Amino acid sequence: MAYTEEELKKELETKEYEYGFYTDIESDTFPVGLNEDIIRKISEKKGEPDWMTKWRLEAFSSFKKMVEPDWSNVKYKKPDLQKISYYSAPKKKPKYNSLEEVDPELLKTFDKLGISVDEQKKLSGVAVDIVMDSVSVATTFRETLAKKGIIFCSISEAIQKHPELVKKYIGTVIPPRDNYYSALNSAVFTDGSFCYIPKGVRCPMELSTYFRINQAGTGQFERTLVIADEQSYVSYLEGCTAPSRDENQLHAAVVELIALDDAEIKYSTVQNWFPGDKNGKGGVFNFVTKRGLCHNRAKISWTQVETGSAVTWKYPSCVLKGDNSIGEFYSIAVTNNFQQADTGTKMVHLGNNTRSTIISKGISAGKSQNSYRGLVKVGSRAKNARNFSQCDSLLMGNNCGAHTFPYIEAKNNSAQVEHEATTSKIGEDQIFYCNQRGIDTEKAIALIVNGFSKEVLNKLPMEFAVEAQKLLEISLEGSVG
Amino acid sequence: MEFKEKLISSYLAFEGDLDLLDSVHQTRAKALRVFEKKGFPTKKDESWKYTSLNALVNADYALFPRSEASIELKDVKKYFLYDTDTYKVIFIDGVYSPFLSNTTHDGLDVCLMSAALTKPKYRNLINTYFNKIASLEESLTALNTSYSKEGAFVYIPKKTVAEKPIEIIHFASGEEHSLWLQPRNLIVVDKNSQVQIIERHQSLKDHPVVTNSVTEVYVHEEAFVDYYKLQNDLTSASLIDNTYIQQAKNSHASVHTFSLGGKLVRNNLRYYHTGQRILSTLKGVTILEGKQHVDHSTMVHHSHPNCESHQDYKGIFSERSEGVFNGQILVEKIAQKTNAFQQNNNVLLDDKATVNSKPQLEIYADDVKCSHGCTIGQMDEEALxxxxxxxxxxxxxxxxxxxxxxxxxxxxxxxxxxxxxxxxxxxxxxxxxxxxxx
Structure with missing residues (x-):
């Protein structure tokens, strides 16, 4: 029987969330609520120095003056921030020296995730920093990295051991008062990753963190800070999953990247938070602030594969401050059932001869809404800025929506900005063309969807490809191929 | 007294003088309340993000000219399409000028809004069409509605081709030190008819003039409306043009906007469909210098299947001029087989010139062909x-x-x-x- 788009749609809608398991690990969880005491307690619990506690409280005081923004093209029930527990850590919290010491329950979790730390360590050479319910439990390959002078650890450890670096850079790209959720994050973040690549060092392996929300009623507020010193290079991977739950879980992370002169940072995200069930119940609110700052001749490249979350609302951005700096953004956002996504990027051109590329692919199925929202801004003193943006949307079925909201602001006459966007469905003529050449409809759809997203998939680091492939299979390609 | 307050308090005096249909009275009173509540739009409104009216509305303007200005034909002849025979509806400071105009009731109506709003003969038309597609929520449109009194009224009956183009020109004589004008036009084109319209706003002296104009255009089945907006005013004059177009099945409406001058020009152009196989065309050329500011805000609402829309806006900006393009294509779930296209190309000639472009697609139907493109660049050096x-x-x-x-x-x-x-x-x-x- 021929495989039709109808069937594909059905399969997509009924596809269950494969990573929706819950790990029974005893956690040390704070009482719910948000106030200064909680923040002091978090800071105290983590044994933070005074300046950090002060920084958090300052962030909290500006947070209190803000209201939650509502300009986005997503609809959701605003999370009650007083009902969230701001700290949840696996209780048995030893310092692991090797994987063997890790709680076997936890290891099982990783097995289920398909990112067995063990296996990865041996086979792929990826160093993984796993953040589970906000506390980093295992950092692998640290020694190999340490030899090169690379610091890769949890941010709480970095605050202890490298306060000068953290103090110098934290909040410089995304100030606490930048927006509602970044202020919240700055006040209550519990853990995250920290990475510093020294001058002239090319990081020999892909660095990776894995986030997972485990405990019910906890928010994930992690904070990532990546600093690439002059002439260094790092490729950073981030993956996210969460177990299925009825209520919505909030994820409000902050990721700051700093690429000093001639440095390059490649930041890839595969996001597969629980999207809610097929009736739109539950799922993660993914409200993340991500921004990178490029100094002279530096390059920051964001690649993201967004398949999960009930609501995705984020704009990984590049501030091209230095001359000749480069910003890139490659994104695939897949929404299904009742998922909503309002995502895109901001490219702020400030230096001379800056270049940016935006490739965004949106695929919407079921009853989902998928929006691209992006800003390309050329400052009045940014000579010879160059931008190319392309936003393509693919609609599957008649109950979903695809939207494009690009903002283009050019204040310099030497700027060259191009934007183009298309919206289409899988064309009958395209399928016919394939059929004609002996490719059945099933394969044809797979081929077309694959081709549609290949431009972005190709940008993912090889080590991550298996992972990404797996997630895309869940969302789309698996069901057609 | 702030200008907003002046507008609200002047309304009462103004309303007492008028002899209008009851329904119109009600519409106006309601509109004033909307304006009173919302006030002038600010940069905080998403659709006014790049255009600030602050400087304009913080000044004071005369709402009604005190003396009737007269101008000689020879002074203004150059603003007419003098080498073509046309119907003309000419206003000076918002007051109809019978001397310069050339109206008709022969087979089609090209006349005055004031006549249509007061004469029983037009009661049906006014009840059916007046303020039916103009936004009830938008504050500037509401302001115009509450003060609507004069403008052009065009009615083309079934199966009629208007043989001559219609020129609608609003002159500001400069007799007043500063003037706020609110013309209101209504154009109804019945089935199988055709008309060409040219609209122009022109100041004769460089005194501050702000025109807040609203035009409603109804295009019935198989009809064709070809509308041209010429904006080449003095740099003392500002224009807020709100045009609402409703199209029935198989119709074609086309609007060309040529923005070559003026201090601040804002074009709100809205298209609504009520049937299938409609073609909507929106085109514009903007050439600016100095500190001029032109903002094109377009919206095409595709609510029926098999319709087409084309938008093509070109901008050339020199010196410190600023251009804004804010285009929206909205395709509803039912509007399958829509073919919508939107393009905005800009050239920046000088360092201080600015372009802000926001071409938006909002699509809820899957079997559509929608695309947009936006470019900002310079003249090709090699071609040069x-x-x-x-x-x-x-x-x-x-x-x-x-x-x-x-x-x-x-x-x-x-x-x-x-x-x-x-x-x-x-x-x-x-x-x-x-x-x-x-």
Missing amino acids: FYLRSRGIPKKEAKALMTYAFANNVLESVQLPSLKKRINGQIASKLGVNLGFEL
Whole structure:
């Protein structure tokens, strides 16, 4: 029987969330609520120095003056921030020296995730920093990295051991008062990753963190800070999953990247938070602030594969401050059932001869809404800025929506900005063309969807490809191929 | 007293003087309440993000001219399409000028809004069409509605082709130190009919003038409306133009906007569909210098299947001028087989010129062809070199390329004499004489 788009749609809608398991690990969880005491307690619990506690409280005081923004093209029930527990850590919290010491329950979790730390360590050479319910439990390959002078650890450890670096850079790209959720994050973040690549060092392996929300009623507020010193290079991977739950879980992370002169940072995200069930119940609110700052001749490249979350609302951005700096953004956002996504990027051109590329692919199925929202801004003193943006949307079925909201602001006459966007469905003529050449409809759809997203998939680091492939299979390609 | 308060308090005095239909009275009173509540839009409103009215509305304006200004035909003849015979509806400071106009009731109605709003003969038309598609929520439109009194009224009955184009011109004589005008036009084109309309706002002296104009256009089945907006005013004059167009099945409505001057120009152009197989065309050329500011805000609401829309806006900006394009295509779930296209190309000639562009697609139907493109760039240096190496001076070469850039829009102008006029205006704006016509 021929495989039709109808069937594909059905399969997509009924596809269950494969990573929706819950790990029974005893956690040390704070009482719910948000106030200064909680923040002091978090800071105290983590044994933070005074300046950090002060920084958090300052962030909290500006947070209190803000209201939650509502300009986005997503609809959701605003999370009650007083009902969230701001700290949840696996209780048995030893310092692991090797994987063997890790709680076997936890290891099982990783097995289920398909990112067995063990296996990865041996086979792929990826160093993984796993953040589970906000506390980093295992950092692998640290020694190999340490030899090169690379610091890769949890941010709480970095605050202890490298306060000068953290103090110098934290909040410089995304100030606490930048927006509602970044202020919240700055006040209550519990853990995250920290990475510093020294001058002239090319990081020999892909660095990776894995986030997972485990405990019910906890928010994930992690904070990532990546600093690439002059002439260094790092490729950073981030993956996210969460177990299925009825209520919505909030994820409000902050990721700051700093690429000093001639440095390059490649930041890839595969996001597969629980999207809610097929009736739109539950799922993660993914409200993340991500921004990178490029100094002279530096390059920051964001690649993201967004398949999960009930609501995705984020704009990984590049501030091209230095001359000749480069910003890139490659994104695939897949929404299904009742998922909503309002995502895109901001490219702020400030230096001379800056270049940016935006490739965004949106695929919407079921009853989902998928929006691209992006800003390309050329400052009045940014000579010879160059931008190319392309936003393509693919609609599957008649109950979903695809939207494009690009903002283009050019204040310099030497700027060259191009934007183009298309919206289409899988064309009958395209399928016919394939059929004609002996490719059945099933394969044809797979081929077309694959081709549609290949431009972005190709940008993912090889080590991550298996992972990404797996997630895309869940969302789309698996069901057609 | 702030200008907003003045508008609200003047309303009462103004309303007492008028002898209008009851339903119109109610509509106006309601509209005033909307304006009172919302006030003037600010940059905090998403659709006014790039255009600030602050400077305009913080000044004081006369709402009603005190003395009746008269102007000589010879002074204003150059603003007419003098080499073509046209119907003319001419206003001076918002007051109808019978001397300059050429209206008709012969077979079709080209007359005055004030007549339509008061005479029983037009009661049905007014009840059916007046303020039915103009936004009830938008504060500037509401302000216009509450003060709507004068403007052009055009009614083309079934199976009628208006043989002459209609010119609607609003002059500001400059008798008043500063003036706020609120013309209101209503155009109804019945089944199988055709009409061409040219609208223009012109100041004769460089006194501050703000025009907040609302035009409602109803295009019935199989009808064709070809609308041209000429905006080449003095740099003391500002214009907020709100045009609402409703199209029935198989109709075609086309609006060309030529923004070549003015201090601040905002064009709100909205299209609504009530049937299938509709074609909507929106085109514009913007050439600015100095500190001029032009904002095109367009919306095409595709609510029926098998319709098409084309948007093509070109902008050329020099010195400190600012251009804004804010285009929206909204395709509803039911509007399958929609073919919507939106393009915005801009050239920045000087360092301080700015372009803000926001082309938006909002699509809820899957079987559609929707695309948009937006570019910001400069004149192609190589092409310029090519022309210069063939003996064409730099200025002329640039002008030639500007023509080429704007030509997509110009070539679809149906009135030859108008096309010639616009070509001439562009040439004089660029300060060249090419010696041939394009």
